[in-house]
Amino acid sequence: MSAPSRTLAADILEATGINAATCYQCGKCSAGCPMASESDLRPHNVMRLVVQDRRDAALAEESIWLCLTCETCSARCPNACDPARVIDAVREMSIAAGVADMPRNIAAFHRAFLEQIRSNGRLHEMGMVMEYKLRSGDLMKDVTNAPGMLSRGKLSFRAERIQGVVEIKRIFEKCGVTP
Amino acid sequence: MSRIGVFVCHCGENIARTVDCAAVAEALKDHPGVAFAEDYKYMCSDPGQQLVKKAIEENNLTGVVVAACSPHMHEKTFRRACDQAGLNKYMCEMANIREHCSWIHEDRGAATGKAVDITRTIVEKVKHNQPLESIRIPVTKRALVIGAGIAGIQAALDIADGGHQVILIEKDASIGGHMSQLSETFPTLDCSQCILTPRMVEAYQHPNITLHTWSEVEKVDGYIGNFTVTIRKKARSVNEDLCNGCGDCQAACPVKKIPSEFEAGLGKRTAISVPFPQAVPNIPVLDRENCTLFKGRRKGLAKEVCGKCKETCLKGAIDYDTEDTFIEEEIGAIVVATGFQLYSIGRKQPEGLKGYGEYGYGDVPDVIDGLQFERLASASGPTAGAILRPSDGKEPKTVVFVHCVGSRDPEKGMKYCSKICCMYNAKHAMLYKHKVHDGRAVAFYMDIRAAGKGYDEFSRRAIEEDAAEYIRGRVSKIYRDGDVVKVWGYDTLSQEQVVIDADMVVLATAIRPQPGIELLAQTLSISYDENGFINEAHPKLRPVETNTAGVFVAGACQAPRDIPDSVATASAAAAKVMSLFSADELEREPAVAIVNENTCIGCMNCAKVCPYGAIEQRDVCTVDGHVCGHTAYVNPGVCQGCGTCQAVCLSKSVELQTFTDEQIYSEINALCAWE
């Protein structure tokens, strides 16, 4: 956690090396953002929050969790502001501050995914989907697809657990991540 | 016996805040060789200068040291004052106790001590100063103007009207530059060619102007007032004295499908052609690259495979065997006015630039640039002034104008604003709406830069009177979708994505200097910036001079620029040239290197390192004329006083006046002597 007097822009600069003031709000990132039509805030809006030191608004924003991390914004930004990386950093700060406003399904997915890796080292897709369903409450998700997946050999009931799974648990610990 | 006067300036608070000027003057009073020492608030002011003059007269001073700012600021001022008081001006030096002392330290005690040291050091130097005289060099009162667009034409006319000879050279077949391609000009919507062609004709017919088109600068030797310029007149294949501009050759030429440079690729021309009907001179050029006859020659064919133009020419003006010729001219001043080119969004780019893959790298049909739109709108253009899109000739009902393509885009390699695009986009939107009444004009912009006289009002007309839709936001992607061009933009003011199905898209691409500008700049020994634009000597106070004396700059080759500013800088450059030509002789500072022929061993190391080519080898002969050795000789007219020769001379024979070894050693000794 940063000292209260530090600006959000300073925190972002330290975490990512990016100077958010180089964004001149041209909107090119948002013009090509695939999730813009579903988000309240678009990439350039997030950059604006950072520059204006509106920490609470940025960290508690739901839109940052709708980002696909497709990197289109960063690829086309004329000033190399790397909005994708800035949004990554805001997400991380949001979790650390305990104010993350993830849509329920997306939160469930991330948690299920990360917990799978932490426990097995690899993703056991069936296990992950089951955990996802429990967390999200979307119990009927892809139920119609399940038989098809099974018959095509795409689902295995057994999880692959790697030998070095204790290293994975350690990595999670050292990074301070609890799914 | 030195009698040196020391004047310590307060420079208001600049020096006095950190350095105790009175103490410095006091300390210098006792220094051996100092006959007078005083401090004053503003030495450069009139009373300050009076102080110096009075001191010189009353104390018979043999030298003057002004401890103040940098010599870059006021060395001339004080030297002039000494001169007026009857003391040779090269006996006056400045001790920099501002930039070298008060501006970089805070400790008053230490700074004052340092100021005393600096001043004493310069006093010791002045003891070895010599009363030098300015060097006088003759001036050739002929000007060379490189580039005959509106800026070059204006400069040439001004100098010629001022009574001096001008050589005007242009690399294309006709003069006129990009202005001749424009349809109308902002903010008046004047027909561009209508206001340009009278100037073109005037330049062509002016008795003081010699015009060379289809020509380039090959070599430049010499120095201000005394340049020798070699001009390459490229082979035109047409005798300029015989041709009468009838155009029969053009009509007869069988090669008709070459993309026309004048039509920005939207129209075609023949191999032998005049770029446009109003071309000056109205003499065609044979494009040997695309000519059938020359293709045959390159293949090594025995027989000439074409010859239609020559057969048709009633004046016998066509000659396939002309070669490039070279003309040498003696010139006194050079004006560089080579103008600009447009950035292209294509895949292939020069070093440091990138194309726009997100806009299709220039492969998407009906995505054109500003000059191409000008040709569409132009009454003499490929569509006779109708706005028709290139792919199918249909009238586009929705046209999107995209601002800042390349400009203000550090990722593509161009950080700067191209200045004129906001204005010409407004113009284009208006022209389009005037011709296609039911059309929709959409402009994606970042900011509107309309700072000139009547400019903002002009750009508002596009929105208020002609209903152009201005959307603030940049475009992410442009691609073809069936019959339309899809434009993915954003409206940052309404906060929504905007997708337009356009019939045609016009990109306002960045302004760049012409290709080959670096080579030309190197030929002229002038400098250019990271974008290739020619550097002015000082961005504020010397906007039309370069760092090379005698070479001036005008127009868009220096920075993105519109027509009024190009004309203004051209006239300014012309004024500089005429001021140079107003005297028969030029006075130059005597800070040049001189070789002591008695001690010179003739190794010529100095000549090898001289950046200006100022040093030549001179033979030493015996009484009966045998060459028994050689020495170096520095041309005082070319030498710029850099001192490099002095540094490499093995025998210590070459010395830079005003910075001789004796003077420099005396400074070093002085510094080492005081604690």
Added chain:
Amino acid sequence: MIDVAYYPGCSLHGTSREFDESLRAVAAELGIGLTEIADWNCCGASSGHTTDHLLGVALPARNLALAEAQGFGAVLAPCAACYNRLSAARLAIATEDGLAARIPDIIGRQFANSVEVHNAVELLRDASVTIDEKVAAALAPNPLEGVKLAAYYGCLLVRPFEVCGYDDPEQPTSMDEIINACGADDVDWDMKVECCGGAFSVSRTASVLRLGRAIIDNARSHGAEAIVVACPLCHSNLDLRQKAMAARGEEPMPILFVTQMVGLALGLAPVDLGLGRHFVDTEPLIARLVKQAAERVAAEKLAKQEAAAKAAARAEKQKVGA
């Protein structure tokens, strides 16, 4: 026989088994040996770097460290997301202050960041000439000859350029080159690098349907008979989810992995390439292409015979005439 360290990633062991199967089959055919990195772990995909930058670097770093320790200089990561994460981790460790010093401690392993990372598209592009030759030498007629295929790169194969660097990030051509090497025609279309919805496949399927719709529509309007992908998530979003996004009565658009495409051109059996595992049935397409190819070859043969007969007849006439 060149040997490469192989990092399959979780998807290739699960929902995209066919990518793994076809890759192995094609690699064997091209003389490339794949050695799976022992005890590899999940790269973290989106969930890793989205929630924690350090975790997003550490998880891939362990795999690179394993590869290093196992003596490899380069790793093949076919999944676009894995490729991007491994490459991004490599770049981050090389350029971010202090990261190179922290990572070995976090992953509990020595790590010199010496391993290069490549994906299947790079591998196959570099083998284009070999593919071309083998296709020409194959016994069975090439079912892909002249077929129109749209190369779909998605967002992670070529972006960001600093991480990937082997192709143009807006108008890439590497997969198109492979398509051409297989004798097929690459389609010029506009959604080559637009995102399919990636990790929202499960958690926000509606977005995936919207994005996938635009991609398939565009490919179809440019005449593509199938879409070629090199990412398990792109495949899943366009294949598994296609039924949900399709309009009534619409012709299905088969989605092929780039390795499956190469395998078909080389004459390998569809079952060996996992082509039976797709949700959008590939059998009708393959059957049609095989039939087309056979007909084409037969037509060529016939044309040759007719030409020979004509020539013989001419020769006869001349003899008689003389």
